[in-house]
Amino acid sequence: MRSPAVAGQFYPGSSAALKHQLEEMLHVAQELPVLGAVVPHAGYVYSGPVASEVYSRLPRRDVFVLLGPNHHGLGAPVAISRDSWRTPLGVVEPDLELADALAGTIIDHDEAAHRHEHSIEVQIPFLQARFEGFKILPLAMGLQDEETAIEVGEELGRAISRLSRNCTIIASSDFTHYEPQEVARKVDALLIEAILNMDVHELYARVYRHNATACGYGPIAATITAAASLGATSGKLLRYATSGDVTRDYGQVVGYGAIAFT
Template identity: 35%
Template sequence: MARKPIVADQFYDSDFDNLQKQITNCFEGKLGPGTLPISKRDGEILGIIVPHAGYFYSGQCAAWAYKEIGEAAMPDLFIILGPDHTGSGSAISAEDWTTPFSDLKADIEFAKVLEATAEQNSGIKINNKAHEKEHSIEVQLPFLQFVNKDHMKTMKMLAIMVSHDVNIKKLAEDIKAAIKLTKKTVCFITSSDFTHYGENFGFTPFIYNIKESLLEMDNGAIETIKKLDSSVFLNYVKKTGATICGTLPIALMIDIIWQDVSDVHLLSYYTSVDITEGKDYSHSVGYAAMVFK
């Protein structure tokens, strides 16, 4: 059994050819990187932060991060960290995932090693059902396949949903231990939108200069992420109340890779209002793409 898509035709096109065109337009759009990845495949990427809204809104931002992946050396495994929007709790997925392009193979061996390693520490378990209704990881997969077309049949992924029911520090220890045991090269894909502003999100801390205030809030979060200290980032989110849905996955990735990172920078940032070319920021979401090398 493979996990079936739940947001095809909502967040992205379900037709093979139309989806290819949709993703190509994300790369070539005015807020995208401008070009498709060049298949040079060198250099190592430790991780990216990438949004997970509908491609109409956040696809051009996501394209910046996936261009980096498409031009980097191919890892043994992509670990995709996503937040829990459904209340299902933290969980490892140990099944393949279906997209309009093809099935994406799960690294079941790694999943089992991680579950065994975590048994006496973070306690995270394999739970495929927990992933059935969560969109944040699914939205990443067509982009990942698009920039790795030559590796479609051999590429491996592992989906991990991260919620408040797990100790982030302990889970980071478990993932690092599993990487060491399996001797895998890994690239992390951390799925997160940035600040959600508006009454629908229950977040209206300012009513004047909303655009500037949102930019200031998200820029502050981005700068704390660059410090590669999860406690600094988590404290910032707690202090400001920034509604960054992938706060825990971001903190987890930082705890896993911080010692190995030599370069981290912002690739793209804009808001949903920039896409609609409106001026009303009373309901808006920030999107950021970052790369860690």
């Protein structure tokens, strides 16, 4: 069982308080046939309203593949978790058949990569607030180069197709970190343009050209690759904001984007 690492820090530690905060953020919205998505992973007070723009529009799925960066550097470079995951809202089970279908690929099984990682954990309560009876496949990427990301996406797409999974793939990433508001918005707009075009090569070119500090460009690229293989043809920006929009401190902000691939 994977126990919460950041409950009471990034989101409320009690079930009642967490449910209340999620109810305030999630809202009635037109459902979209989302095959892939990008959501942020900061504390809910900062990025929760942005993430909720994706979660409010998700269709019911049998499984959600959750990709995030490995901030701590522990474990295998690309690692899935086969554990059950507990949050204050209950326990979510892994899709072990899908995990088995990825055996022998670039994707390893390593729980150490997930033990302290918040980027995937903070997504699960949103799903629990919306749906019941779903499974997850958490995947942490410590290695985020273009070749690796594309291979991860291709392997995911093949496994999902082979098993005929009713699935949405979600990339967890914040955008620019600790830059002035105007710099963050400018750089993030360039990255988001490439993401909406589902152009992985151009995304990497812009990350390198502008020394972008988005932390999950690898998970984003893998998600684009997998979603495209499953039939997604375009991305839609649902909301963009920064931490400065919450704190009113625009000197050093973090950027957050909610994007859906359909």
